[in-house]
Each structure stands twice: as structure tokens, then as C-alpha cells.
Amino acid sequence: MSIQLDGLTKRYGGLAVVSRVSLDIANGEMFVLLGPSGSGKSTLLRMIAGLAEVDEGRVWLDGRDVTHVSPSKRGIGFVFQSYALFRNMTVADNVEFSLRVRGTRPDVRRRRREELLELVGLAGFGERRPAQLSGGQQQRVALARALADAPAFLLLDEPFGALDARIRTELRQTLRRIQRECRVTAVFVTHDQEEALELADRIGVMNFGRLLEVGAPQELYLRPRSAFVAGFLGVSNLVVGESTPTSVRLGSVDLPLGTETPVQPRGQRAQILLRPEDLEIRADREHMRSAVIGVGRVEERGFSGPVERLRIRLDPIPGVRQVAPALPYGASELVFEVTRPQPEAVARTVKRGDMVWVGVRRCHVLAPASVEITLFGGTRPGSHARDFAGRFAESLHGSVRYPDEAALLDPMQTGDTASQSEVVGFGLTAMDFEDAEARQGEFGPGAPMGHVLVVPGPSEVPRRLLICVAVGEPGKVDVRVAERIAWRLDAEATVMTVLPEGKGVPEHVTRFLEASARVLSSRGVRTRTLIRHGSPSSEVLSEIKEGGHDLLVVGAPFRGPGEPHPFRGGVMGRLLRERPSVPMLIVRSQES
Amino acid sequence: MKRKPASPGGRPPGRRLREHSVLPGFGLSLGLSLTYTSLIVLIPLAALVLRSSSLGWHDFWEVALEPRVLASFRLSFGAAFVAAALNTVFGFVVAWTLTRYRFPGRRLLDALVDLPFALPTAVSGIALTALFVPDGWVGRILEPLGINIAFTRAGIVIALILIGMPFVVRTLQPAIANLPAELEEAAATLGASRLRTVARVVLPPLMPAMLTGFTLAFARAIGEYGSVIFIAGNLPFRTEIAPLVIVMKLEQFDYGGAAAIGTVMLAASFLLLLAVNLLQLWSRRWSGAGI
Secondary structure (H helix, E strand, O other): OOEEEEEEEEEEOOEEEEEEEEEEEOOOOEEEEEOOOOOOHHHHHHHHHOOOOOOEEEEEEOOEEOOOOOHHHOOEEEEOOOOOOOOOOOHHHHHHHHHHHHOOOHHHHHHHHHHHHHHOOOOOOOOOOHHHOOHHHHHHHHHHHHHOOOOOEEEEEOOOOOOOHHHHHHHHHHHHHHHHHHOOEEEEEEOOHHHHHHHOOEEEEEEOOEEEEEEOHHHHHHOOOOHHHHHHOOOOEEEEEEEOOOOEEEOOEEEOOOOOOOOOOOOEEEEEEEOHHHEEEEOOOOOOOOEEEEEEEEEEEEEEOOEEEEEEEEOOOOOOEEEEOOOOOOOOOEEEEEEEEHHHHHHOOOOOOOEEEEEEOOOEEOOOOOEEEEEOOOOOOOOHHHHHHHHHHHHOOOEEEOOOHHHHOOHHHHOOOHHHHOOOOEEEEEEEHHHHHHHHHHOOOOOOOOEEEEEOOOOOOOOEEEEEOOOOHHHHHHHHHHHHHHHHHOOEEEEEEEEOOOOOOOHHHHHHHHHHHHHHHOOOOOEEEEEEEOOHHHHHHHHHHHHOOOEEEEEOOEOOOOOOOOOOOHHHHHHHHHOOOOOEEEEOOEOO | OOOOOOOOOOOOHHHHHHHHOOOOOHHHHHHHHHHHHHHHHHHHHHHHHHHHHOOOHHHHHHHHOOHHHHHHHHHHHHHHHHHHHHHHHHHHHHHHHHHHOOOOOHHHHHHHHOHHHHOOHHHHHHHHHHHHOOOOHHHHHHHHHOOOOOOOHHHHHHHHHHHHHHHHHHHHHHHHHHOOHHHHHHHHHOOOOHHHHHHHHHHHHHHHHHHHHHHHHHHHHHHOOHHHHHHHOOOOOOOOOHHHHHHHHHHOOOHHHHHHHHHHHHHHHHHHHHHHHHHHHHHHHHOOOOO
């Protein structure tokens, strides 16, 4: 009995919590929906069950369109995290509930109930009340209750979330066995990657309401496409290096490709995933059997049963930037998580502070994060935005989309928030200056949440970026986005901040600018920093003229769905009014 | 106070009180509770019983069993019961709506529920009477249909519904809020119809709260005086409630007689409340909340 989802969308207050999810789940499959809280996985499950209404799209169960069928007529069993047992009934009555509804004969009912209690390991508990059982036992009863009427589909919403670790493992095995025995098609929602890897035939990873990747556990663990999936399915060391047709390059070291990776032109930026078990460490270099990338110091050492966990700090490698584990802003060295099997850890002990060689046994290259530029206003002839977007996209190895305007104001369609952009590449909305001006007031709720590129006139592909930042978290996002663009365009960059007239330069401002310069120059972007004093908008405009810059990067933090006019007030409003002569990239970072 | 380690087999309830109370000193707070309850409740009631005992056994029963008094008892307890029962049904609907749905004006409606608490009961009585007399707004519509509310027993019930409603709604609201919506969803996924879900899944766990609400509304209605006398018409044997009979006795300086009727009401109320409390205890266990 298969499940088909076709473009399922659910909105709450205009914000899509589930966005165009399409998925086929095969008969008898154990499918796990995995994602952080708020990713929309539970809402998706509830739409399959009919407990949440579908705003767009269709649900097919066993070939039958049930999109608007009530939950009681879908032939499903549902297991809740809170068990949702009927406390006024005995365990037996709970299990028999669906049979009683169907008017099944009492003797048949009793037999089925005993069979199910036996199956979940609670034979003889029929006369107890739910309140007399432990949490794990209650969830077993809930499972038996959901299966009583032999549904074709079993839907489980974080069923073991409230239980402690040992019982959770035990119940996982019980569930797997029962699911096979009953040959029921199951969809299991969880935020626990270990649970997902152990249970699933296939896993679908969700974030921000989207289904990012679907695949077998091993496939997703070893060969994820996106950084988000790589990080969510286990500890990942993620660095940005370069890929060549036959290998990937970390600094001057060529790494053998352990997995098939899309062939890319030489010099393409690549995100390289190194799982902790893929790294080899040794005190002496001669015995290394992997590609050696450098020497590092053991910073942390921890024991966790079967493996030993180490944290190793390497000196910076030119052209290599670390993405995960996250380092302090502006740090350019590399810190890797490494695990070793216990026997090896015992045979070749290392202490904190020891220097060790680090080598890579296997690595995986993530799918290239592409830039997608959405053109506002469609294909209007004579549009500067259209001309510029085409050239810009070409130099960034990205693409341009021409959606209709209505779709554009739907944030989930255009948009990529700053954090989403780390997941699926990143999105820009390009528009003519006139549109930006006319639309200021409309960038209320539902404004494009992705970055916006405003084009005032005929413009060439940028060579000199002016990155205007305020000190703080949003400024860091601005710099990271600018870094990707500058690197791809092979442009040089100036990081500038404007301070009030007649004030000295506080030390933290200098530190911030230096760290920003390191972020850029660690990827080989020629960078200088600059501090000007005066009114921000006029200083920016005069610096554009004096410095010969041809792309202005400024930040406009996204302040949540209720923000009134993100581009109207403050510096951004004045800048738009005074109309800079060069294209302006407005980076929308999300305050988290 | 020195704490002793908990015994493995569970501790006697008294000990638990002593260990977990935030008030200083169990002895002190128990003493205070008893004194307070005595001063406010027990001593006045004892005085009432004492006063009626001045009549002597024979006179006492003569007053209490007088046909007019008996009729007023029947009316008081009967109307209070009917009003409390209706309040339980409709109060449940109101509480459910207020708790489970979000709609414009919800807070206003929620605040309105408390109004009968605050209003002097005489005011609500006068308002109801003005509404239901044959040429009042509502009475004008009902009269041609042959329905008379003002100065009948129906009017008494309506007045008692008004003053009892907040008790039911306010007791049910937290109980409904605590009832997980997943229970209804679970019932739906198990194939149950709405009716079955309400009868077998929603109502049983709310039973104790409903009984509490009923009891409070009932108790309040038995003693109600102010709002009823305006709408009742106060015809002996027909629309004369027991509290009114007491007031009349008092006006005739028949303190003994008033106390005797009061004592009978007290005893009957006590027995009824005791019965409902026992029922509630049983339903609490039955609904699985007490285990």
C-alpha cells in the first residue's frame, strides 16, 4: 500500500510550514522523516493522516485520492508522542477501540486484542489502566491500539521522544519487528538522526518546510548532497576547497575521491565532507596510508565506548575555509573531529597537546551550491536588472528564473533566508531600481526573504566590491555572502564600516574588520579594510565614487514576518533614495 | 525541621504534607485553617442549629413540615437542580468554545462569563423581570405563543441559571484546557465518529469537573434569594422559595421558625453535597484521573 504526496503545501498565517513536498513511499516501506524542530515534518505527517488540512497539493493512499477525506476514513493508524491513551478505559478497551467502532464481534475482538498485546509484549496487561503503566508500556499499548484494525498505513509522530534512551532503543527494535510482521507501510517522524539511521528503509530530511534529500540511510550518510544533510546525519568536518575533474584539492594536497562526484571544471569551489572516521591520525608520517594534509595538535580527547573522539587543530591551509564544525568568526585555522576505534586508540595512545599527522582516507564532495537569480518583473525589454542578472549569473555559474510576480511575493518561492541559503545554495531576487523604489511599501510581510539585487542602470560584471557592514552578527552574514560572490567573480573586496563623526575607533570595530578580512582572504580574495566617519549613506556614496567600486553589498537583517518596511527606514531607505550609481546587493540575514 | 529519608514503600500522607508544604510549620497552618473555617462556617451554622433547638422537637417539626414550607423546599431544591443541570450542559458548550476556539471577541465573551459573579443579584433579578414580563422585550414575543416566564417557576429557573452559569464554566475551562487535543485526534484516526468521540473520549475525563461545576451551581442556586424574588411572583405553594419563607418568618419576628427552616435546608444541602462529592470521587477513579 503506497503513499504518494504531490506538491503538498501548508501555510500558517501566510508562512509556508510545508512547502511543495512531493514524495513516493513504497508498499511495506519504513520511511523516516527527519528534521529539526519546526522543519514541518510533523505537519507533513498530520496532512497524510488528515489531521491537518492541505492548502495545496494532493495525498494519495494506495492509489486513492484522500486529500479531503476525514482521518477516520483513511485506514491509518497514528501514534502520538504523548501516547494519547484513553485514560478512562482499560488497556484492553483502548486496544479494542477501533474494533468496537467497526462493530466487530466480541469474541473476534478479544482474540485480536490478545494477539496484539502479545505482539507488543504486554500479554496479561489487559485489565490495567494506562496510568498504571510506564511510559514505554503506554506507548506499546498505543502501538497495539493503532494496529488493531489492521490499517495499511502506520504513522508515528516522534513516538519515542518522551522516553529515555534505553527504552527508546528497545522500542525501536520492537517497532521494526512489528512493522515487518504486519507488513504495514510506516512513516516515522523524528529529530533523532541515530533513530532515523537505525530504523529507516529510506530517510527524507526536511528543513524549513522543504524535503531536501531522500535516500537510504547509508547513501545519505556517505553521500549527502547538501551541507545541511551532511551535518544533520552525524558529525561532519566540512571544508571548502577546490575540485578538479579527477580529484578534490585541499590546499596543495590532492585527495582521492571516495565517492562518485559530479565532474566539475577545474578550479570550481567545492564543499568537501570529511567524516570523523574518514580521517587518519598517526604520530609518525611513514606509516600513514592516506593522503596527508598536515600536522595538528590534539586539543580534546574523549572516550565514548566503542570509539575515541579527538579534536585536532591544524594550521591554516591557504585557500581552504572551514564550514563545520563552526569556528569563531574570522578564525582561519582548521579544527577537525576525528574518531578512532577503541583497539586503535589503545594501541597508539595520544595525549592532549600531542602533535599528530592528519590524513584523509576518503572524502565526499557535496553538490555544488549554485546561485539562482530570480528576476523580478519578468522579461520586460530594456530592463537593466535583466541584462545584469544574466551576466552576473553566468560569471557565478548560476542560473536565472523568470517567475510571475504573484509567486515572487511568496517568500518560500523566491526566497532563501540566510540560513536556508547554506542549505540549497543561495537565491537572489534581481530588480530594477524603479521596482525597488515603487515596491518599498510592499516589502512587508511576504517580502522576498532572500537577498535582493537592485540594478540602477547598465552595469558590467563587478570587479571591485564594497562591503559596507555594521559590527555584529548580521554583518558576519553579509561578509560570508560577499565572500562567495567575490571568490566566484575573482573580484577584489573592500570591507568598510562607517562611524559617527568625531569618534575614535573602538577596538572591537578594528577586530571585527580584521576578522572579516581574514574570512575573505583565506579564500584568496584580495581584501582591504576601511573606516570612514560621517553619515553612513553619504560616506558610502562618496566611497563608491572615490574607490571606483562597482558593486555595493549592504545588509538588511530580516526581523520576522511582521517587519513593516525593511528597506524604507534608516540607512537603507536613505541609500535607496539617493540612488547609488552601481548595483546594490542587499543581504537579508535572519536574526536567530 | 530535620528531614528523614523517604521510605521505599511510599510515605504516609501526613508526612508528605509536612515535607512539601511551603508554609512555615505544618502545626501552625493546620491550626490556622481549622480556626478560620470554624469562625467563618462552623460557628455560625452551629448557632443556627442551636437557635432552632429553642423551639423544641415538636414545634420544630411542625414548622418544618408545614405544607407551605414543604412546597417551598420542593421548589427551591427542584428549581436549583433543573437550573444546575441545564447549566452543566450549556456551560460545557460555552467552556468548550472559549477554550478550544480562537475567534474575535473571545476575550470579551470570557469576561462576560464572570459578570453574574459581580452583579448584585437583585439587579439581575430586576433586569430579568423587566425582560420577561408580558410587555417586556422577550415577554412580548413569548406571550402570543402562550408562554409565560415571569412570575412562574420557569422564571425562577432562568434566574438560577443566570447566577449559576459562571461556576460551571469556570470549573470546566481548566479541565478542558488540560484535555489533550490528541485524544480526539486519536479517536478520529481509529475510525470513531464525532458523537462517539464526545461520548467515549471527551466527556469521561471531564466528568469530575462537570460534577464539581454542577455542585457549585446547585449549592449556589439553593441559597439564592435576591434575583429570584423579583421574577418569582412569590405565590404561596406555587412560586415561593424557601429562603423567602425564612425572610417572611424573620419579618414576623419568628426567629425560631426561621432557624428551623434554615436548619432543614442546611441538613438537606449537606447531604446532597456529600452525595455529589462521593459521586465525584467515584467518577474521578472511573475516568482514570485518580489512579
